[in-house]
Amino acid sequence: MVKSDVYPSPLPPAWQWVGERGLRVETGAATLAYYESLVSQKLDEIEDVIPADGSLLVVLRYGGGVSAALRATLNTPVMEPPSLTGTLHVISAEFGGGAGPDLSELAARARMDKSTYISNCSAVEYRVDFLGFQPGFPYLSGLPEVLQVPRRKTPRGCVDAGSIAIGGRYAGIYPAAGPGGWQIIGRTSSILFDASRDPPALFLPGDRIRFVPL
Amino acid sequence: MMEVLHAGLCDLVMGAARPGFGALGVPAGGASDPAALAAANALVGNIAAAAGLEITLAGPTLRFPRGATVALTGAPFMATRSCGAPVAWNETLVLAPAETLTIGRVESGCRCWLAVQGGLVVPEVLGSYSAFPPAGFGGYMGRALQAGDVLAVGAQTGEVHVLRATPPAFGSMRSPLRVVAGPQARGFEDAGLVSFFSKPYQITAATDRRGLRLAGPAVAYARGELPSQGVLPGTIQVPPDGQPIILGWDGPVTGGYPVIAVVVTADRARLAQLKPGDTLRFVTLEVERARALASAAWIIEELA
Numbered sequence: 001m002v003k004s005d006v007y008p009s010p011l012p013p014a015w016q017w018v019g020e021r022g023l024r025v026e027t028g029a030a031t032l033a034y035y036e037s038l039v040s041q042k043l044d045e046i047e048d049v050i051p052a053d054g055s056l057l058v059v060l061r062y063g064g065g066v067s068a069a070l071r072a073t074l075n076t077p078v079m080e081p082p083s084l085t086g087t088l089h090v091i092s093a094e095f096g097g098g099a100g101p102d103l104s105e106l107a108a109r110a111r112m113d114k115s116t117y118i119s120n121c122s123a124v125e126y127r128v129d130f131l132g133f134q135p136g137f138p139y140l141s142g143l144p145e146v147l148q149v150p151r152r153k154t155p156r157g158c159v160d161a162g163s164i165a166i167g168g169r170y171a172g173i174y175p176a177a178g179p180g181g182w183q184i185i186g187r188t189s190s191i192l193f194d195a196s197r198d199p200p201a202l203f204l205p206g207d208r209i210r211f212v213p214l
Numbered sequence: 215m216m217e218v219l220h221a222g223l224c225d226l227v228m229g230a231a232r233p234g235f236g237a238l239g240v241p242a243g244g245a246s247d248p249a250a251l252a253a254a255n256a257l258v259g260n261i262a263a264a265a266g267l268e269i270t271l272a273g274p275t276l277r278f279p280r281g282a283t284v285a286l287t288g289a290p291f292m293a294t295r296s297c298g299a300p301v302a303w304n305e306t307l308v309l310a311p312a313e314t315l316t317i318g319r320v321e322s323g324c325r326c327w328l329a330v331q332g333g334l335v336v337p338e339v340l341g342s343y344s345a346f347p348p349a350g351f352g353g354y355m356g357r358a359l360q361a362g363d364v365l366a367v368g369a370q371t372g373e374v375h376v377l378r379a380t381p382p383a384f385g386s387m388r389s390p391l392r393v394v395a396g397p398q399a400r401g402f403e404d405a406g407l408v409s410f411f412s413k414p415y416q417i418t419a420a421t422d423r424r425g426l427r428l429a430g431p432a433v434a435y436a437r438g439e440l441p442s443q444g445v446l447p448g449t450i451q452v453p454p455d456g457q458p459i460i461l462g463w464d465g466p467v468t469g470g471y472p473v474i475a476v477v478v479t480a481d482r483a484r485l486a487q488l489k490p491g492d493t494l495r496f497v498t499l500e501v502e503r504a505r506a507l508a509s510a511a512w513i514i515e516e517l518a
Contacts, residue, residue, distance in 0.1 A: 016397045019476030020504035022446050024397050035237070050236035050444035052468045057444025059236070062479055062509070131239035132442060132468030135349045139442070176349060193239075195339045195351035201238040 012075045021047075023058040023066070023074075030078040031056060031129070032206050043070055051130040051205050053139065086128065086206035091173075091188050093164055094214045095121065099187035100164070102152075106183055110146050120144055121185065122211040126171060128203045136175035136193025136201040140209060143171045155181030162188045164211070186211070215279055216330060218363040222273040222317065224422075227336050227353035227365075228327070229343035230263040236444065236467045243352070244344045246325060246423065246463050246486035250287045253379045253512040254329035257285035257306045259371055264333030265343035267359075269326050271489060273317025274359060276328075281311040282367065283331035283374050287381070287512075289323025289487055304379040305517065323387075323487035332368030348424060348464055376517045382510030390497035392481050394504050396450065396473035398440065406433035406456065410474060414493040415458065421490055423464040428494075432456025435472045445469040448477035448485065450496075460485065480507040 013034070015025040027034040035051045038058065045064035050057040060066070066074075095118045096103040107117035126140035143166065151167045156179065159165070163174045165182030174180055175192035188211075192202045203209065218225075228251060231244030245251035245268055252262035260266075267274075273291050278284075286293070286303050293301035296314040301307065303326075309315060320326070336343050336354050345353020354365060399407070409431035418427045433456050445451070449461045451471035460477065461469070462485070477485060478499060488494065499507075 017394060017501045018397055018444075018473065019394050019446060019448060019478065020501050021479055022444070022476070024443060039237075047233045048236040048242070050467050052443045053441035055441070055443050057236070057446070059233070059444075059446060065505075130442075130468065131237065133239065133466050135235075135239045135346075137239050178348075193349065195349070199238065200235075200240075200340065205237055 012077050015074055018057060021060045021062060023060070025056045025058060025074065026054065027056050028054050028078060034078070035205060038073060041069065041073065043067060045070065052132065053129065086204065086208055088125075088208045088210065089203060090210050090212055091190055092212050092214050093186045093188040095164075095186035100185040102183040103185045106147070106149055106166070106185060109149065117147075118213050120147060122213055126209040128205055128207045128209065129170075130205055131201060131203070133172075134175050134178065134193070135195075136203070137172055138192075138203045138209070140171040141169070143169060149183055151181045152183060155179055156184075159184060160187060162190065162192070164188060216282070216334065216365045216367055217277040217279065218274055218359045218361055218365070219277055219314065220275040221359050221361050221363075222269055222271075224270045225274045225359040226268045226345040226347070227265050227334055227343060227359075228268040228345060229265040232340045232342035232344060232352075235340055239467055240340065240346075240349075241447070241464055241467050243346050243464050244342060245327060247288060247327070247483040249483065249509065249512055250381070251327040251329070253304070253381070253514065254285045254287040254327045255333075256512075256514045257287075257304070257377045257379055258283050258329045258331040259373065259375065260329055260331060260333050263343075264329065264368075265336055265353075266327055266329040266334060269317060269328060271324060272319045273326070275314060275316045277312070277314045278309050279312055281313060282309045283307070283370065284309060284315065285329050285379075286326055287379060288326035290321045291326055292318035292321060294318075304381065306374065306376045308374055308376075320489075324489040325486050330367050331374075332370045335366035335368050346464060377514055378517045380513040380515075382512060387484065387487065390495040391484060392478045392499050392504070393450065393475035393496050394478060394501050395498055396475045397443070398435070398472035399474050401435055401437040401472055402452070402474055403434045403436045406431070407474075409433060410458070411496055411498060414495050417488050417490050417492045417494070419490045423462045425462050425465050426460040426485065426488060428458045428460065430457070433458060433474060437472075440470055440472055442468045442470045443473070445473065446476065448479070448482055449473050450475045450477070478504040478507060480504070480509050
């Protein structure tokens with residue numbers, strides 16, 4: 001397995017079958033570089049490529065096999081991570097109060113007053129590592145360690161659309177209202193996913209995000 | 215035109231899947247048995263990807279003011295026509311103007327598909343007509359049909375060939391569901407693995423197109439928390455309570471629970487016919503054998 005702490009590695013990524021149509025490729029810190037490389041090759045047998053936390057899922061068309069070109073890519077050592085070239089989004093957000101019902105508790109836990117906690121949240125630039133859970137839901141890396149906190153023991157039945165939340169080492173934003181187990185610290189009025197827009201998701205893998213408290 | 219007089223439990227407009235948006239968090243979705251919807255479309259002279267209805271457990275009452283050529287495939291439901299003629303499955307049906315088609319409760323299985331000549335007219339969203347209710351887009355207004363809805367039907371060819379479709383031999387619904395061992399299968403405790411591959415599991419009520427939740431012997435994962443990984447429909451995840459979840463067609467594209475097994479594509483049509491209360495067992499196949507399983511084809515022929 002390629003781990004980010006031993007990066008760069010001279011080894012090709014390890015991969016495993018997920019059913020007979022999926023290939024789980026261990027890509028570590030180079031997940032987005034691998035993603036871009038695979039997508040740009042437009043290989044016929046690939047139906048989709050889904051980046052996740054340190055791995056990619058390559059979905060093959062039904063009946064398709066692993067071509068020589070795909071095999072060659074899978075045998076290529078993990079590349080340099082791409083320089084951060086994704087779009088920078090500046091997101092206005094309301095923190096705490098009704099918009100962020102868990103913020104007070106999290107601030108107390110981190111031994112900060114609320115305004116220090118909020119400035120810690122908005123001082124850093126986050127990166128969209130991947131999207132999942134709901135269409136357009138970004139998994140944001142870059143959360144300072146002092147702000148990392150486990151998910152709630154009992155998920156909420158309904159979280160507002162636009163809620164900014166923390167789950168483990170990731171921050172995220174809920175595009176649509178629905179059940180959710182992350183700790184809610186704030187809310188934005190930005191529309192994260194609109195199927196009639198092109199591209200439908202506001203954030204793409206590799207994009208960067210800064211929060212500006214309202 | 216198709217009027218919904220009474221809605222069923224969950225009538226969704228479905229066409230082809232919309233693969234290719236996984237990186238944006240959008241699952242491929244589409245009809246849960248694409249071959250059955252394609253066969254219904256073939257029976258009315260439509261292209262395979264035309265929009266029809268996916269009907270679950272209890273169906274709608276539909277009125278066709280100008281008549282229609284329709285076909286039903288999939289699980290048999292109780293069904294009647296206002297003209298009194300029988301409602302045959304897997305055959306072209308010609309409905310007279312103002313006829314009403316009432317689809318009642320399922321007799322066995324879970325889902326059927328209705329195609330209408332010309333196709334249901336709904337906007338194409340991200341390359342597909344299929345509804346995706348969790349995010350409220352696709353299909354008819356991104357949701358299940360409701361009483362009072364009126365759907366447009368595409369231009370009819372006027373030509374009607376009365377056809378019959380023969381579904382592929384499905385294998386018995388009682389035979390175990392074939393799976394390939396998952397990427398984390400080795401991380402489960404032995405006792406749980408043995409249970410999973412030998413004991414029956416029951417489908418629980420908390421089951422829909424996003425996932426089929428199972429109840430049975432608990433399966434314990436012996437290792438720590440896992441980073442989120444990409445998942446597919448048919449992926450069987452095990453959350454900390456040890457009760458497996460089979461991800462469905464509208465499930466998430468990434469998941470943080472360990473994956474014990476993945477249902478082979480050739481058996482995915484069987485997943486579409488499982489309903490709460492049903493029991494199932496699993497049997498493993500090597501990847502190579504799973505890849506060699508051809509998805510059996512429907513046969514369409516002219517009715518003499």
